[in-house]
Amino acid sequence: MTAVIVPQAFSSLLLGFRIKTGFIMKYSFYTITAFLSILLMFPFSPVKAWQSLPTSLTLVNDDAVDQDDMCFWIHPDPAQSTIISSDKAAHKVFVYDLDGKVLQTISLTNKPRNIDVRYNFLLSGKRVDIVVFGQDDSELHFYTVDESTRLLKEAGTFLTEMKSIYGLCLYHDQVNDKFYAIASVNAGNGELRQWELTDNGDGTIRPVLKRTWINGPGGLTEGMVADDETATLYTANEDNGIYKYDANPTSASPDPTLVVAVGDDGLAADIEGLTLYYAANNKGYLLASSQGISTFYVYERTPPHKLVKTFTVSSVGGTDGIDVTNVSLNDTFKKGLFIAHDGRRSYGVRYEELGLDIDTSYWNPRNATDVDLIAPAAVKDFDVRKNDAEGKAVNATWDGNSSGDDGVQGSVNHFEIRWTAAGNGPIDNDAAWTAATPAADGDADAFAQGAMTIDMSSYASGDKLYAIRTYDEAGNISPLEAGSFTVLTGLAPVTRPDHFHLYQNYPNPFNPGTHIQYNIPGRVALPVDMSLYNTRGQKIRTLIHAVQQPGTHMFHFDASGLPAGIYFYQLTAGAHNATKKLLLLP
Incomplete structure (x- = not known):
């Protein structure tokens, strides 16, 4: 079966109105007859027939006015997943369960715009799911999702230099484990900006601007979606067409590639929502909402992005935002779910109703990454004791074989x-960890020793509480559990290492500060000297010149004022001697 693809010039006449403007045009019998006579002069374009699909879910509540955009958040138990909706007219964000029940309402001071979600963002040493939306007053708003409650928690705001934010999407660079937000300005010049999202160090997210460019030939842009698997950014220039770019900010002014132009296969302005359906072997679909004719267009995800079909949804018109998931959610949505904006309401359609290929096993956004998501285990048997009556130094001990995982x-x-x-x-x-004061750190070799002496002479006297945590190469941090924090109690003799050892400084390379740890063995104090040399063997600085007791010691080296380059630090303790190399960065 084929369907007539109506030229753009007649698309709004065929419907009798433009929903976006709300302007209804009525025609007489003679007008319609003349229109159909003209229409027959145009050739037909064969694609799969237009369909009007039934809905299986309605998202609406008493506070809703215009739920312009939405995104799925996939719970580890998919049946507990949610749909997060931004209502620009009500100045609210709603969190719905899969039955359409409101779990949370967030009130805002201005219009929330497009909204998106990504998984496994490293924040404060933990992998969290983040939700981001733009606001009409040029702000980006960041939230994390609490898996236990399914509710959103604030994770900071950021005032951009954009006049007003319009469209927005997120992108996760899976190779380098970097996260980005891309936003469009609410103006006709088509300006796009891309920020890298970073850990601000206080539980909030900080964007860092990476590039600014114009979408295609310029023009109002709202719909955007990023393909994390192929590193492709798709943007909808509302009156011109859909463009794609390299999603990684390797080019400050990336060249656009036109995916489909307005007018191709009947695609009509305004092009609003964009979303992606993932399938194995880079298969799947790019879906777009054509607000001008209340129709949804489905293109192949792989180039050259051929049109697969078009469809409409019963009772849905003037759509802005859309989203789709291939995840098998529950008994009602076993094959996935498509959802579309319709003013005050948003409607959900069982994915199998779309008549497209189904792949529920390949893609799950929660684990679609090669990045190490496994945190080290909690440290065991951590204990801290004074090693002198005044408490100016303490001995910390722990199980040096704990906290590893699978190697x-x-x-x-x-x-x-x-x-x-x-x-x-x-x-x-x-x-409590964030508020605590750093006392000491070390590398994997130092951790394996299971003991160190910490100089506390620069801090006020009095009992103190301590905690220890480990980090892996991906930045994941171990949990704070019983055995990894302690109350400083009593007096104890110094823990004495049984061999001399100079550790590699950490971090290395560094600028300007690094830590150098070393062991002094035996039972008597020794004269200790540590000096810094350049590559010519010239002594640059004396770091330590003192008599020290046996034990594990930590020295903080501040290289401020020294030129960048390679240096050597040499430690002498009695008859013991060792040298290590370090690299000072510019």
């Missing part, structure tokens, strides 16, 4: 010890 993912790369005043309570959660 590939989750293995220890380095560790850190922090302290806080005893009156603050134990460092047994992330907030």
Whole structure:
């Protein structure tokens, strides 16, 4: 069966109105007869027939006015997944379950615009799911999702230099484990901006601007979607067509590739929502909503992006945002779900109703990455004791064989010890860890030793509480569990290493500060000297000149004022001697 693809000039006449403007045009019998006579002069274009699909889910509530865009958040148990909707007219964001029940309402001071989600963003040493939307006052708003409650938690805002944010999408560079936000300005020049999202160090997200460019020939742009698997960004110039770019900001002014132009196969302005359906072997679909004729266009995900079919959804018109998921969600949506905006309401359609290929096993956005997501295990048997009556130094001990995982993912790369005043309570959660003061750190070799002496002479006296955490190479951080934090109690003799050892400084390369750890063996104090040399063998600086007790010591080296380059640090302790190389960055 084939369908007539109506030239753009007649598309709005065929429907009798333009939904976007709300302007209804009525025609007499003679007008319609004349229109059909003209229409027959145009050739037909064969594609699969237009379909009007039934809906199986309605998202609406008493506070909803115009739910312009939405995104799926896939729960580890897919049946607990949610749909997060931005309502630009109500100045609210709603979180719905798969039955259409409102779980959360977030009130805002301005219009929320397009909204998107990504998974496994590294924030404060933990992998979290993030939700981002633009706001009409030029702000980006960041949230994390609490898996246990399915609710959104604030993770910062950022005031951009854009006049007003319109469209937005997120992109995850799976190769380098970098996350980006791309936004369009609410103006006709088609300006796009891309930021890398980074950990701000306080539980919030900080964007860093990477590039600014114009979408195609310029023009209002709202619909955007990024293909994380192929590193492709798709953008909808509303009156011109759909373009694609390299999603990685390798080029400051990337060249556009036109995917489909307005007028091709009947595609009519305004092109609004874009979304992707993932399938194996880079198969799947790019879906677009043509707001001007309330029709959805389906293109192949692989170039040259041939038109597959068009369809409409019962009771749905003037659509802005759309989204689709291939994940088998529950008994109602076993094959996935397509959802579309329709003013105050959004409607869901069982994916199998679309008549497209189905692949529910290949893609799950929660684990669609090669990045190490396994955090090290909690450190065991951590203990801190004074090694002198005044408490100016302490001995920290732990199980140096703990905290590893499978030796590939989750293995220890380095560790850190922090302290806080005893009156603050134990460092047994992330907030307490963030507020605590760094005391010492070291590399994997130092962690394996299971002991170190920490100089606390620069801090006020009094009992202190300590905690230890490890990090792997991907930046994942171990949890704070019983055994990884302690109350400083009593007096104990110094832990004495049984051999002399100079460790590699950490971090290395560095600028301007790094830590150097070393062991002094025996039972008597030794004269200790540490000096810094350049590559010509010239002594640049004396770092340590003192008599020190046996034990594990940590020295913080501040290289401020030195030129970048390779240096050597040499340690002498009695008859013992060792040298290591370090690299100071510009």
